[in-house]
Amino acid sequence: MPVTLRRFEGQVAAVTGGASGIGAATARRLSAEGAHVWLLDRDGAAAQALAGQLAAADAIEVDVADAGAVGAAVDRIVDRHDRVDVMIANAGVTLEASIWDTTPDQLARVIDVNLSGAFHCAGRALASMVAHGSGSVVFTSSDAGLVGWPSQAAYCATKGALVALTRAAAIDAAPHNVRVNCVCPAFTATPLVDAWLAQAADPEATRAEIAAEAPLGRIATPDEVAAAIVFLASDEARFITGVALPVDGGVTAQ
Helix, strand or coil: CCCCCCCCCCEEEEEEEECCHHHHHHHHHHHHHCCCEEECCCCHHHHHHHHHCCCCCCECCCCCCCCHHHHHHHHHHHHHHHCEEEECCCCCCCCCCCCCCCCCCHHHHHHHHHHHHHHHHHHHHHHHHHHHCCCEEEEEEEECCCCCCEHHHHHHHHHHHHHHHHHHHHHHHHHHHHHEEEEECCEEEEEHHHHHHCCCCHHHHHHHHHHCCCCCCCCHHHHHHHHHHHHHHHHCCCCCCCCCCCCCCHHHHH
């Protein structure tokens, strides 16, 4: 669908995990609506390639699990523009394992990326937003943050924590005219999901089974999730904060 709105004209936006999937779709949407977009991703080459396709964009290679690197990245953005208006904390990893099969190292990695990474990205950006008296943070959680899924104990735990973090951070930020929200997508057609499906005994049958779980009968596209993220980040949602918005085709309504 062509983008005709210009809700982010002159604004500065950062997107973690911005080189592919939901992050890339969000970056494209923000750019099309006038933002200068900073792509923060562990795959620096892919982030740089996408930045070259956008009207005004830069890329920084960063692993969000590295708090020091996150701080340096956000500081670089603020040094360049004197502010960051929008932070999309989207980077994440999955782990398919029951709670009893999850090793301490596996759990630590999922927490470091999905929870700690998002926490540090948002916290550093919020400090700038609070100082300027405006701004918006959107976390990418998951329907797994609202309901349980089999063999996803660590993933569910971190995504559920993001929902709680959204609410707490929203309360902290609200007196400063800064908003914090999150989206909770179901399965979305991203490279991460495609890689997961490729490991199944019958990938196409598994894809069809997942699609059937949603009352709308299909898997989401990255653009559909990005549209919800960008809405929450925009001034159209200026009286919305502390919300966990399912973008799941009705999965969690059942």
